Amino acid sequence: MLYASTSFFYQNIFFLNKSRQRKSFVVRFFQDLSKWHLIHTSFLLHMQIPFFLFYSILIGFNLFSCLPSIAGNKEIRSPVMVQAYRYYKGLGQPANYPKALRLYLQAANGGNVEAQFIVGGMYFKGQGTDPNQREGFKWLLRAAQQGKFSPESLAIIGSMYLQGTGVPQNYQEARKYLQQAADLDDLSAKKNLAFMYYNGLVGKVDYSRALELYTAVALQGDNAAQNNVGLMYVNGLGTDVDRVQAYAWYSLAASQGNAGSMVARNNLMIQMSWEELNRAQALSVKLFKEVENAREPLPATP
Numbered sequence: 001m002l003y004a005s006t007s008f009f010y011q012n013i014f015f016l017n018k019s020r021q022r023k024s025f026v027v028r029f030f031q032d033l034s035k036w037h038l039i040h041t042s043f044l045l046h047m048q049i050p051f052f053l054f055y056s057i058l059i060g061f062n063l064f065s066c067l068p069s070i071a072g073n074k075e076i077r078s079p080v081m082v083q084a085y086r087y088y089k090g091l092g093q094p095a096n097y098p099k100a101l102r103l104y105l106q107a108a109n110g111g112n113v114e115a116q117f118i119v120g121g122m123y124f125k126g127q128g129t130d131p132n133q134r135e136g137f138k139w140l141l142r143a144a145q146q147g148k149f150s151p152e153s154l155a156i157i158g159s160m161y162l163q164g165t166g167v168p169q170n171y172q173e174a175r176k177y178l179q180q181a182a183d184l185d186d187l188s189a190k191k192n193l194a195f196m197y198y199n200g201l202v203g204k205v206d207y208s209r210a211l212e213l214y215t216a217v218a219l220q221g222d223n224a225a226q227n228n229v230g231l232m233y234v235n236g237l238g239t240d241v242d243r244v245q246a247y248a249w250y251s252l253a254a255s256q257g258n259a260g261s262m263v264a265r266n267n268l269m270i271q272m273s274w275e276e277l278n279r280a281q282a283l284s285v286k287l288f289k290e291v292e293n294a295r296e297p298l299p300a301t302p
Contacts, residue, residue: 078107080106084103088100097122097128098129100128101128104118105119113147121136134166136156151189154186155189158173158181159192161177175202187217190217191213194209194213218252221291221294221295223253223256227249244279248284249261249287252287
């Protein structure tokens with residue numbers, strides 16, 4: 001059984017370039033967005049246990065961040081696109097998002113794929129207009145179908161298909177776009193895919209694949225994914241029952257403020273031997289160090 005909150009939040013929508021340094025910023029930022037989380041509940045071992053899936057999508061919208069590549073792109077250098085960019089950035093005049101959006105829409109309706117991609121982001125962020133998920137989805141999908149996308153835009157498309165927000169719910173389409181985004185290392189896509197595998201929304205339940213995906217996200221510092229990994233180890237879902245692993249992951253999540261993990265860790269501790277507890281706590285420290293190393297920003301390339 002699956003429950004989800006009725007809210008579906010898309011805020012601060014930007015399209016981020018693919019530099020690893022900026023990606024690490026997105027990873028860190030995701031961890032602070034608990035108010036954007038959808039909470040799903042699954043029945044595990046005849047017990048109702050909260051199982052978390054984040055639909056939070058932080059997209060970096062980096063308009064024309066690489067001028068040399070732009071200079072060689074005739075679509076972007078068109079007069080309408082250049083003027084739209086000037087209004088967007090406030091070059092030689094005050095920034096004016098409504099005028100920028102009107103010009104980008106003009107180019108997008110004329111078939112300019114770059115403009116379609118940008119318009120989708122502006123609708124999601126509410127730049128020059130009220131936020132409009134449905135219009136944003138339409139333009140991002142149109143751009144993606146023509147080969148213009150970012151990992152984050154693919155994750156948006158897949159998540160909207162998964163929830164059925166602004167578009168009829170379609171698990172096959174959700175899986176297609178989420179997989180593409182996950183292959184490009186988008187964390188929100190990996191979480192949503194894990195949820196789909198866990199609940200059999202890909203045709204059958206696949207706990208092993210769900211555990212693999214949740215672990216990958218957990219190692220990037222996501223405390224809800226860490227909680228999920230602990231939950232799967234303690235119940236033997238996709239793996240053998242392993243109280244040492246379960247405690248370590250619960251403890252890691254609890255150390256980052258996950259209250260549910262703290263309760264689960266303490267309840268599990270009373271079932272463990274002293275030797276198990278020592279090994280579990282040593283493992284949790286090891287995992288903590290791995291996560292902290294993954295969080296450290298990479299040095300900028302010269």
